[in-house]
Amino acid sequence: MLVLGIETSCDETAAAIVKDGREVLSNIVYSQVEIHNQFGGVVPEIASRKHVEKISYVADMALKEANIEIDKIDAIAATYGPGLVGSLLVGLSFAKALSYAKKIPFVAINHIEGHIYANFITYPDLKPPLIVLVVSGGHTNLIILEDFDRYEVVGKTRDDAAGEAFDKVARYLGLGYPGGPAIDKAAKRGDEQKYKYPSADVDEYNFSFSGLKSAVINHVHVLQQRGEEFRIEDIAASFQKAVVDTLVEKTVKLSLETNIKKIAIAGGVAANSKLREELSKKCMQHHIQLYVPDFKYCTDNAAMIASAGYFKLIKGHTSSYNTNAVPYISLVSKKE
Structure with missing residues (x-):
């Protein structure tokens, strides 16, 4: 077809x-x-x-x-x-x-x-079930993909998405747009242990990146007011670590608790080198198979x-010509 x-x-x-x-x-x-x-x-x-x-x-x-x-x-x-x-x-x-x-x-x-x-393009033999972490500019979702076109949304962001937080922090730091690649590039030259920023953790599987984003911006503002010297690269690296640590921890936790030893990531933030690196380490540690789409x-x-x-x-689903654009639609659990 x-x-x-x-x-x-x-x-x-x-x-x-x-x-x-x-x-x-x-x-x-x-x-x-x-x-x-x-x-x-x-x-x-x-x-x-x-x-x-x-x-x-x-x-x-x-x-x-x-x-x-x-x-x-x-x-x-x-x-x-x-x-x-x-x-x-x-x-x-x-x-x-x-x-x-x-x-x-x-x-x-x-x-x-x-x-x-x-993921099914990059890995032609990949089949459900698997755990999927979707991270992009507008969305952060943790999903159990039970079958093609059948899934359960287990966790999501309560406010800003991870990619949105990257964009806003990058803009404040003067790193340009899009923010994700800019933060990733700057973080490679920074010390991720330099500053301790709050976690994006909310509860078991949900996220909140708004507080983390605000904490970084307020911290930089305070440093500027005090006239203290700081490296933007260290800010970027420390911020990126806080984002990635939460994403990795929750995704691996869901995999272990469901005993679904296959994790796939998706969305623009899936291109982040730190996320790929840390998730790969954790998956190897727990004998979980990781699937990462090609950058493109x-x-x-x-x-x-x-x-x-x-x-x-192939499941017989088609759409009506009355289908309209829905700018704020959320991903909800879908059961057949």
């Missing part, structure tokens, strides 16, 4: 062709990072206008790179939320219109769910959306 995936939830315009949910034939991403960098973050109106300009182009390029005619496509999958509503509407409207015109089945995909399926499938892309679409389609 050939699925055309469309992803426009934020500031990447993406299209991809995926075969049978795992084999990527093309994966085209037009990034707006340079455009939004000057503003220190994504400007929604600019993002949606750029999507309008580029959506037809990236879809055409995906078909050309895969050497596939549109009439050979079996289904179209598109992100319907969460994300920026203007951006979501561009990709969703394009996908529905193309589906209607070509009489091709259409399926709407939750963006967070899409991130999970990036960690950030927003359409291949993961096409993959998620395939696994929904």
Whole structure:
């Protein structure tokens, strides 16, 4: 089955062709990072206008790179939320219109769910059950994936997501946008033991990064007021350690308590080198198999959306043309 995936939830315009949910034939991403960098973050109106300009182009390029005619496509999958509503509407409207015109089945995909399926692209033989940690700019979720399209959300953030905290701290430190890679790069030159910041722990499996973010910003403010010298690299490293320690501890704990000895990570923060390193160490220590997507499938892309679409389609799920963009949708437990 050939699925055309469309992803426009934020500031990447993406299209991809995926075969049978795992084999990527093309994966085209037009990034707006340079455009939004000057503003220190994504400007929604600019993002949606750029999507309008580029959506037809990236879809055409995906078909050309895969050497596939549109009439050979079996289904179209598109992100319907969460994300920026203007951006979501561009990709969703394009996908529905193309589906209607070509009489091709259409399926709407939750963006967070899409991130999970990036692992099934990188690891063609991977099968549930497994523990999944989804960490991105807008979401932090701890999930038990019982089967394809069947999962339980065990934990989530109560406020800021991990990636959002990275962005805000990076902006305050003057490290630029996007914040995740900037913090990661600066932390490599810093001393992570220099400062002790509070944990992002809330209760058994939930997170809270708002307090941690505020603690770092307030600490830097106090140092500046006192005229004390400090290295931004040390701040970045200590902050990153506090984030990663909590993510790793809770994820491994869930794996051990459920006896599911397979952990997968997903989302933009899954590209963080410290998270990969520490989670790998803990998994080796407890004889847990760790699955980490290729870097290109960690950030927003359409291949993961096409993959998620395939696994929904083979279970008989399609979506109505009345499906609308839902900017604030959460990932909730799904049972068949």
